[in-house]
Amino acid sequence: MIIAELRNIRKRFGPVTALDGFDLQIEQGQLLALLGRNGAGKTTATKLLLGLTSADEGAARVFGHDPRQCAGRLRTGAMLQAGQVPETLRVAEHIELFSSYYPKPLPAGEAIRAAGLEGLERRMYGSLSGGQRQRVLFALAICGRPDLLLLDEPTVGLDVDSRRGLWKHIRHFVAGGGSVLLTTHYLEEADVLADHVAVIDKGRRIAEGSPAEIKRSICARRISCITELADDRLRALEGVQSVTRAGGRVTLTAVDSDTVLHRLLTADPRVREVEIQGAGLEEAFLALTEVAQ
Numbered sequence: 001m002i003i004a005e006l007r008n009i010r011k012r013f014g015p016v017t018a019l020d021g022f023d024l025q026i027e028q029g030q031l032l033a034l035l036g037r038n039g040a041g042k043t044t045a046t047k048l049l050l051g052l053t054s055a056d057e058g059a060a061r062v063f064g065h066d067p068r069q070c071a072g073r074l075r076t077g078a079m080l081q082a083g084q085v086p087e088t089l090r091v092a093e094h095i096e097l098f099s100s101y102y103p104k105p106l107p108a109g110e111a112i113r114a115a116g117l118e119g120l121e122r123r124m125y126g127s128l129s130g131g132q133r134q135r136v137l138f139a140l141a142i143c144g145r146p147d148l149l150l151l152d153e154p155t156v157g158l159d160v161d162s163r164r165g166l167w168k169h170i171r172h173f174v175a176g177g178g179s180v181l182l183t184t185h186y187l188e189e190a191d192v193l194a195d196h197v198a199v200i201d202k203g204r205r206i207a208e209g210s211p212a213e214i215k216r217s218i219c220a221r222r223i224s225c226i227t228e229l230a231d232d233r234l235r236a237l238e239g240v241q242s243v244t245r246a247g248g249r250v251t252l253t254a255v256d257s258d259t260v261l262h263r264l265l266t267a268d269p270r271v272r273e274v275e276i277q278g279a280g281l282e283e284a285f286l287a288l289t290e291v292a293q
């Protein structure tokens with residue numbers, strides 16, 4: 001069952017088109033990762049689902065309502081980038097205050113456990129580490145017992161341990177029946193957390209599927225060689241995603257490296273010192289978004 005969706009959204013900020021015919025559906029119980037580079041349109045999509053901004057064209061729905069109406073918002077928790085709360089309130093005080101906004105909040109102790117904040121209840125927010133602060137913001141996002149969580153790049157700036165810590169709490173929320181939209185520019189994060197991934201670039205959805213499907217579709221390989229062909233000719237070979245040159249060698253990335261290699265040999269029979277390697281996941285993701293430019 002679809003609980004939240006964006007349909008054919010167009011959103012401009014002056015000359016910038018942030019979303020350009022963008023579609024997204026979040027199913028009940030799903031952890032959907034919206035993966036994209038900086039400026040791709042992820043935050044704008046999240047804000048539309050929160051009713052914080054409205055579309056120029058298209059429709060946003062959360063639990064069947066316009067997100068600007070209270071009915072959908074009461075069932076939605078959110079963690080936005082650069083989320084801030086007063087530094088001089090204690091962790092437990094923040095949670096009690098936020099809980100008081102909702103009709104059926106979680107007991108404070110449960111919110112504290114679900115965010116891994118045991119032992120920090122009396123600490124002032126301003127004295128916490130970056131990872132601990134993110135866990136407080138997570139507790140505030142879940143304390144109203146939401147059915148849907150919108151997490152906008154929740155682990156940016158966190159070290160590996162803190163990131164993994166937050167992942168554990170996000171997974172626990174989903175295991176309890178919740179749905180999550182998580183925006184990220186870490187392919188690894190989408191891979192380990194999500195059961196569905198949508199890739200956004202320049203306000204458009206350019207790929208969608210399970211993490212395995214996304215990885216397969218962007219599983220680019222690198223062909224490195226010495227060739228007399230100019231970069232323009234190389235770029236024009238069908239299937240070539242990117243061309244870089246260093247130290248007299250050229251490196252091409254391509255999903256189907258066998259076919260591209262045949263085309264390269266046809267275009268330049270004198271090509272030398274050919275090496276083919278698998279590209280890393282991050283590189284593959286960059287290649288995918290590069291191609292859409």
Ligand SMILES: Nc1ncnc2c1ncn2[C@@H]1O[C@H](COP(=O)(O)OP(=O)(O)OP(=O)(O)O)[C@@H](O)[C@H]1O
Nearest residue numbers: 013016017018036037038039040041042043044045
């Ligand atoms: N309030 C605004 N005024 C002007 N331009 C905006 C505004 N909000 C977003 N934009 C522009 O819209 C585009 C999409 O921005 P958005 O914040 O949605 O991207 P993002 O994928 O969340 O990026 P990041 O990963 O950097 O947070 C960007 O070019 C951004 O500069």
